[in-house]
Amino acid sequence: MTEQRAHYERGALPTEVQHEIARLEWADLVIFQFPLWWHAQPAILKGWFDRVLVYGGLYSGSRRYNRGHFRGKKAICSVTTGSPEQAFMPFGRAGNIVEWLWPIHSSLYYVGFDVLAPQVSYGIQGGGILYQKEAVFRKQIEEKKAIWAARLTTLFEESPIPFTGWEDWDEDGLLKQSHPIRWRP
Numbered sequence: 513m514t515e516q517r518a519h520y521e522r523g524a525l526p527t528e529v530q531h532e533i534a535r536l537e538w539a540d541l542v543i544f545q546f547p548l549w550w551h552a553q554p555a556i557l558k559g560w561f562d563r564v565l566v567y568g569g570l571y572s573g574s575r576r577y578n579r580g581h582f583r584g585k586k587a588i589c590s591v592t593t594g595s596p597e598q599a600f601m602p603f604g605r606a607g608n609i610v611e612w613l614w615p616i617h618s619s620l621y622y623v624g625f626d627v628l629a630p631q632v633s634y635g636i637q638g639g640g641i642l643y644q645k646e647a648v649f650r651k652q653i654e655e656k657k658a659i660w661a662a663r664l665t666t667l668f669e670e671s672p673i674p675f676t677g678w679e680d681w682d683e684d685g686l687l688k689q690s691h692p693i694r695w696r697p
């Protein structure tokens with residue numbers, strides 16, 4: 513983190529990292545389009561977070577969460593999964609997509625983004641483990657593309673996922689006793 517801060521302040525970050533930061537500064541809305549790999553984003557995207565969201569530049573102790581660098585900007589994950597939607601339903605074998613996406617959503621909020629509910633396109637499995645016939649699969653892909661395209665037209669009007677913020681926490685970072693969702697024994 514010390515190295516990241518020093519390189520940011522000296523303008524000495526790798527060119528491709530500077531380029532990615534400039535693109536983030538320019539954007540009002542950032543769409544992360546990725547396939548679910550091993551219940552998470554692919555490692556290359558995890559690496560993008562590690563390298564691009566630099567300490568001292570895009571976050572610091574006092575610039576995090578709802579005081580984060582990117583506050584006022586929106587971010588959304590558009591995720592494709594191989595497993596079909598039923599497998600992600602309660603008791604489903606594929607688990608809970610909300611839990612799988614919690615780390616990436618938390619990281620986006622950490623740097624200040626308003627995080628929109630994810631666009632999850634289930635059952636995008638053209639090869640490997642097949643769940644239906646090719647023609648049915650092709651038709652479903654077109655339907656899912658149309659759903660996503662329709663949502664894109666009104667994305668800016670959506671309310672973000674509600675997270676708690678600095679005003680909700682005490683000095684230890686715990687939800688204040690007075691907070692409405694604080695569990696009390």
Ligand SMILES: Cc1cc2nc3c(=O)[nH]c(=O)nc-3n(C[C@H](O)[C@H](O)[C@H](O)COP(=O)(O)O)c2cc1C
Nearest residue numbers: 546547548549550551552592593594595606636637
């Ligand atoms: C390395 C790897 C890991 C994967 N892990 C998952 C997984 O955990 N859950 C799932 O539903 N699909 C998984 N899949 C299937 C992909 O999500 C699916 O193939 C992808 O979303 C299709 O989009 P694409 O054509 O853009 O790759 C995995 C695929 C690969 C190659």
